[in-house]
Amino acid sequence: MKKLLFWLFFILLVVAAFIYGNMPKIAPYYKQLTKPRVGLNLDLQPKEQKEAHFVGSGKCKECHKEHYHDWKASMHSKMIQVIAKDPKAVVADFSRLPEDADFTLKEAVYTIGGKFKQRYMIPATINGKSDFRLGNYQWNSQTKKWQHFKPYKYWYHDSYPHDNKQFPTSTTCDGCHFTGFMATGKRVEPAIACENCHGPGSKHAEDPNSPVFKASLVDPIRTNEVCFQCHMRNRDKRIETEHATAKELWMTATDYPKGYAPGKPLISYKLPAPFAPGKETKEFWANGAAKKNRTQGNEYIHDRMYQHGITCINCHDPHKLTNTAQKPQGNAACMKCHSFGSxxxxxxxxxxxxxxxKAGSKGSLCIECHMPKTGRHTGKSPLTVRSHRFSFTYPAQTKAYGMPPETNACFACHKDKTLDQLQDDLKKWGNLEWEKLESPHIR
Ligand code: HEC
Ligand code: HEC
Ligand code: HEC
Ligand code: HEC
Ligand code: HEC
Ligand code: HEC
Ligand code: HEC
Ligand code: HEC
Incomplete structure (x- = not known):
């Protein structure tokens, strides 16, 4: 009897091990992917947090050294740097600053960015309030050149005077680059820190049992919102709620979801940059891929991975920010969920x-075909911004959408061929669906 039980148990164990070993890699995400959706309009900020105020990352560091350390080493902590505190933050060559520049290094208080481009914040009184303005030149880190910068050239060009000295950063930039500014209008801390993603933390810091918002606890569609608040291009919400025109928003047009704090329903604060499939805009190609940076959210909402519950933080550690363009993890980044024949x-x-x-070829790297470079950081920057619209764009689609050939994954590596020839290659491989064989299924 004992022997029989032993063998029964042994066989069960082998069967269990076999099933486990053959589980699709996506299985551990089953719980996440099947979480009930709560709706975009529901306020998920913990009640206790509503009374709290912003305290800054120094406070969080006292108890969360590891997260602080990871975050401090990431680009989020370096977005805005105080020049007086760290002169090395300046990556530009000021000895080559053109003569008609309307600012000097001495006047500049903060640097903005630096990896792709760097801009400078200069104290100014605008509209009777103490604010910041932007220099009329920006440093392009990719081309190592100064180039003109006209910040009023965007969707809000009718809302502001066409003069850098009269163009405030408070309504047009600071919500996404400082901590606390989006929610409270106060620059609690330069750059993107803990509370931009976890909400105000004063009550939690006093009593750790008092909750702060953690994006991964909610449904996956809503998880993305902590990233969408900044990584998604928008319009002033009043264009929708009050039918206001850019002119009517004179000196107040706001380019970030003002008033939003993590957990709140982003949809009540954000009007995403408009896009309709098939129609090219200043920000998007006709297939929905981005022409510019900070459009990850606008692109990703078109993707099936988004719709089925995969989130930004499934691919990016929210504190270290890996994976990035500088530290690609190669196919492993995708193969933690995907597997062949799954x-x-x-x-x-x-x-x-x-x-x-060939397996070792660049042409076998997932991101080369599924995240082609479709955008630029400035009009004069090289094509380096990778699309977060993961579904493959066929050469015939690139052509039919009127996109430049170099935004097509195949053409990017095979510039000696035409889009038609590359489409034929795919046809020979048998890698086309019915609908894409002749007509490139659009509009
Ligand atoms: C006095 C120590 C202390 C301070 C200061 C502190 N925390 Fe915490 N935090 C904790 C402890 C302890 C836990 C674990 C509590 C638990 O598991 O319920 C925690 C948990 C968390 C969690 C996870 C919550 C969850 O639901 O899983 C987050 C996020 C967090 N803290 C963020 C912050 C942020 C942001 C700050 C700064 C505003 C901060 N903490 C400051 C002690 C602290
Ligand atoms: C860019 C957004 C972002 C920033 C900035 C950020 N966090 Fe987080 N943090 C998250 C997200 C999203 C999660 C949930 C991750 C998960 O569950 O996989 C998280 C999780 C945590 C947790 C819980 C870890 C756990 O295992 O449950 C703690 C504690 C925490 N963060 C503290 C901090 C502290 C301290 C800072 C600042 C030094 C910080 N975070 C900055 C987005 C952020
Ligand atoms: C408050 C605004 C804000 C929020 C919230 C935010 N980001 Fe960012 N993020 C930025 C800015 C600004 C930069 C550019 C930083 C720089 O260049 O110094 C950036 C850079 C990044 C980078 C590139 C890092 C590199 O090394 O090149 C990644 C990846 C990223 N963010 C992912 C996320 C994810 C994932 C979330 C959500 C968990 C998130 N961000 C939330 C504003 C934000
Ligand atoms: C809605 C949020 C938002 C607003 C508003 C915004 N930015 Fe950013 N910005 C981001 C994010 C997110 C990134 C990084 C992601 C990317 O580049 O794809 C970024 C990147 C940058 C970078 C490049 C950073 C680097 O290291 O190369 C600069 C410079 C910059 N922004 C300046 C500005 C200026 C100046 C304004 C105002 C005129 C502004 N931004 C308005 C969110 C915003
Ligand atoms: C399926 C995986 C995946 C998802 C989901 C994803 N990303 Fe990425 N992302 C990547 C990879 C891979 C790279 C790096 C590409 C490279 O190495 O050039 C990247 C790059 C980036 C960068 C750096 C861009 C640059 O030019 O340096 C930012 C910022 C970013 N992602 C933000 C986001 C945000 C915000 C979301 C959610 C809306 C998101 N990502 C969702 C895989 C993903
Ligand atoms: C040489 C270009 C190329 C590379 C590299 C590539 N893919 Fe694809 N992938 C395609 C094409 C073409 C399709 C078919 C798209 C369609 O039917 O619309 C596709 C489809 C897919 C699909 C949809 C399901 C299916 O089987 O049709 C997934 C998932 C996928 N690829 C994942 C990956 C992953 C993961 C990697 C890296 C290991 C990768 N791809 C590398 C070209 C590529
Ligand atoms: C956290 C898990 C996860 C990771 C990591 C992941 N995927 Fe996916 N992916 C999925 C799931 C789940 C689906 C199925 C969605 C569906 O069929 O509706 C999917 C579907 C796809 C599809 C087909 C659907 C579409 O919208 O085009 C492509 C292509 C794809 N993934 C490419 C990638 C690439 C490239 C990477 C790496 C940069 C990656 N995936 C990383 C989970 C993941
Ligand atoms: C990241 C670069 C890269 C991408 C993207 C890429 N290829 Fe390639 N391709 C190569 C390289 C390198 C070779 C030569 C060796 C090899 O890998 O087989 C090659 C070889 C080929 C060949 C065989 C030799 C030739 O030139 O006739 C064909 C056909 C081809 N690619 C078509 C395509 C098509 C179609 C796509 C889009 C689905 C594509 N490639 C995407 C880099 C790329």
């Missing part, structure tokens, strides 16, 4: 069968 694809049995390139 339910979510790729639906071929090997890498080479899926990509039709």
């Amino acid at each position: 339910i979510i694809g790729p639906h071929q049995d090997t890498l080479e069968q899926h990509t039709h390139h």
